[in-house]
């Protein structure tokens with residue numbers, strides 16, 4: 001079982017996103033998975049040019065020469081692909097979006113109707129979509145901030161015709177680096193989630209519920225955040 005995390009935080013290895021990814025991967029490794037962690041912040045990946053060279057002139061080969069080919073090699077054969085990103089303006093980071101756009105190189109241009117009556121590009125012969133996991137954290141305390149991201153990744157999963165989609169969202173993301181019992185417990189649940197991914201089942205109801213918990217009551221979090229901003233802005 002190969003599990004790949006693509007971390008799209010510009011903060012890379014120091015990101016709150018990575019605290020979540022590390023805990024998830026630790027659980028997956030303990031359950032016997034081979035894991036790969038790609039940090040887009042350390043790669044040069046240029047914007048897709050929209051030239052369709054990779055579809056129509058040199059099928060499967062992109063016209064742009066940069067680090068994307070190496071990343072594609074790293075994710076090749078993944079059973080589970082974890083898209084890891086901070087929430088930026090209600091959706092994934094620009095860095096992760098640039099990477100996603102470049103995945104077009106793996107596609108086939110032909111259109112086909114699916115059972116739902118909506119058109120998709122057909123899959124390349126023999127291509128198997130990995131199981132998909134969306135992993136994210138955000139600054140605000142309420143989980144409603146993930147609505148647009150969740151809608152986006154559900155559409156991506158439909159488009160990729162992947163077998164399964166799991167979504168793990170932590171609000172109050174700034175707390176992830178704090179030594180708090182609630183954070184330690186959350187990271188243990190992420191360990192468990194990593195093991196569940198390897199077992200190949202959907203995340204259990206118990207795990208999903210635990211991963212939807214806040215670290216602090218919203219009012220306490222807001223008060224502490226505002227006090228922190230005041231301290232920093234006043235140079236204390």
Ligand SMILES: Cc1cc2nc3c(=O)[nH]c(=O)nc-3n(C[C@H](O)[C@H](O)[C@H](O)COP(=O)(O)O)c2cc1C
Nearest residue numbers: 009011015016017086087088089090138139140173
């Ligand atoms: C450009 C930008 C946009 C952001 N947009 C949101 C947002 O829409 N909602 C939110 O709750 N937090 C937002 N945040 C806060 C980040 O999601 C938060 O700081 C997160 O913990 C960063 O995670 P990272 O350390 O993994 O990069 C934004 C931060 C930045 C820099």
